[in-house]
Amino acid sequence: MTADTSVRFREFKMPDVGEGLTEAEILSWYVKPGDTVTDGQVVCEVETAKAAVELPIPYDGVVHELRFGEGTTVDVGTSIITIDVAPGSGPAEEPAAAEPPAASVPTPTAPAEEAEEKPKGRQPVLVGYGVAESSTKRRPRKQAAPSPEQSAAAAIQAEMNGHGAAPAAPQDRTRPLAKPPVRKLAKDLGIDLATVTPTGPDGIITREDVHAAAAPAPAPAAEAVPAPAPAPEAALVTAGARETRVPIKGVRKATAAAMVGSAFTAPHVTEFVTVDVTRTMKLVEELKADKDMAGLRVNPLLLIAKALLVAIRRNPEVNAAWDEAAQEIVLKHYVNLGIAAATPRGLIVPNIKDAQDKTLPELASALGDLVATAREGKTTPAAMQGGTVTITNVGVFGVDTGTPILNPGESAILAVGAIKLQPWVHKGKIKPRQVTTLALSFDHRLVDGELGSKVLADIAAVLEQPKRLITWA
Known part of the structure; x- marks a missing residue:
């Protein structure tokens, strides 16, 4: 049966x-x-x-x-x-x-x-x-024997292609063993994993194996997965090519569309302030040694995030959204704090849900988890939905400042520049101080110049005198 x-x-x-x-x-x-x-x-x-x-x-x-x-x-x-x-x-x-x-x-x-x-x-x-x-064996598919005319045609075609009249024996097409990051590396370098000699345990191809295969003069790149038909020559990358074309898809495609939509929908205004953060940097070092913060990721971004949350608490109107369909301004009584993260797949902005209710240790833990998950490429779509304001830390690249574009649906984004030792007038004297520049972009439909200036000034004031984290709480 x-x-x-x-x-x-x-x-x-x-x-x-x-x-x-x-x-x-x-x-x-x-x-x-x-x-x-x-x-x-x-x-x-x-x-x-x-x-x-x-x-x-x-x-x-x-x-x-x-x-x-x-x-x-x-x-x-x-x-x-x-x-x-x-x-x-x-x-x-x-x-x-x-x-x-x-x-x-x-x-x-x-x-x-x-x-x-x-x-x-x-x-x-x-x-x-x-x-x-695995001991399963599938029943071989029945294939009709070729007719004499088909055999002759195949032989002529093989001769024209320079392969001789005799058909080649079926090759072993067992899929090479490699972890997903190694497969992506091979794909990016144009390396066919079937041509790589594995050195890992159980015949697994490692990153070093892929780099070793890419070291000699590059040959035309083959697709990582066999396709029913050969790839067109236009898709191959050859040595000495003057251009490389990368398909626009996935995260990068979505990010590009979102940024274009945001830039040409919300009227952006960006304001800047340069602030002495020497006391904040000292507090960071003290917190690193605090037993209550043991095992947590403590860095300037943690206190900058806390300063932004304090500024939003003092100026809640900045935490809003523009509902074009309903012609309403939506004031939000929660803060889903987005942190822009650069990943190999493109820029993503996961957010910390209800960040306004978190203590400093809880915020540090959430930031650490967010960064680690993003670096591993395991950020879920749910983690990137519902953001209200965002921080982008361009200072990690040594950049002083920038004019960030709003994450779609949000009212403000704070760019943090590099923290550098600079000459600064402190108590009437020029002294070397830790200084950074902050840039706040906001949607001018929701946030006017006065409100935007108040928010940026409050952030700067907290970072200059971090004791305001207590007095303004």
Whole structure:
């Protein structure tokens, strides 16, 4: 009796991992056909217009098919992986016979040779999910014998291409083992992982292996995942090229659209103030030695964030949003403090929810977690939604100041410049002092010059005399 394929095979579709997102790019697959998966196991990492997100599978079973390769952008709602939830119940037939996929779903990127037979034994599964037993062998697909005319045509074509008349034996197309950051590095450098000699444990390719492969004279870059047809020559990067074209997608595409929309929708005004932060820097050193702050990330940004929260408490009208559809100004009684973070995928702005209620140790802990998560590329879309004001620390790059563009939907953004030792008039004498320049951009529909100036002046006053963190609290 033939198994009921409508029940046996389950399709997992690309979910909307953000609010209203329409597509996502598959960055890495953590499984391959034949691997056993369990409900809740992460099977891939995708990048949306907001962040990189790991997707768990909601089924127990065996991976039957990966419908798209790494680097492919897939529409939300499209099937990306097929799971055999009843392995061993009979011959594995194509699930399309019972549940045809959408017309937009292309043929699998994995070649037939790879899918037909999987090696027995224990195969390493990367990204921390242990080792999966895999002894599944798919029934070979039946292929009709070529006609004499087809054989002759193939031989002539092979001769014209300089490969000889005899067809080459099928190559072993087993997917090289490498962690997602290493795969991304290889992709950025144009290195085909199949050509890299692994030196890591269990045959895993390391970052050093990729750099070693990139050291010789570069050859045309091959795609990381085999495609049904060869890549067009226009997509290849050759040695001595005068230009390199990078597709605009994911976080960078979303950021560009948001910045253009913000710059040409909200009338920006930027004000500047240069302030002596010597006392703040001394307080930072004292807090680092305080036992109540042990294990926490203590730096000038922590006290600058606290100073901004104090200024908002004294001038709550600055924490607002413009509702064009309702023709209303929305005054917010909470502060979701955004921190602009530069990542390899582009600029992101995760925020600390209800930052106004946090103590200094709690704020330090939240800042540390936010930065660490952003650097690992694990910031979720939810962490970047609902921000009210933002801090961007351009000083870490040695920049004195700038004119920051508002994060869409927010009323103000504070840019912090580099803190430098400069000559400064202190108590009537010129002395070397720690000095920085602050820049506050705000939406002039919501914040007029008086309010914006008060906010910036309050921030500067707290940083000049950090005891105001207590007296103004």
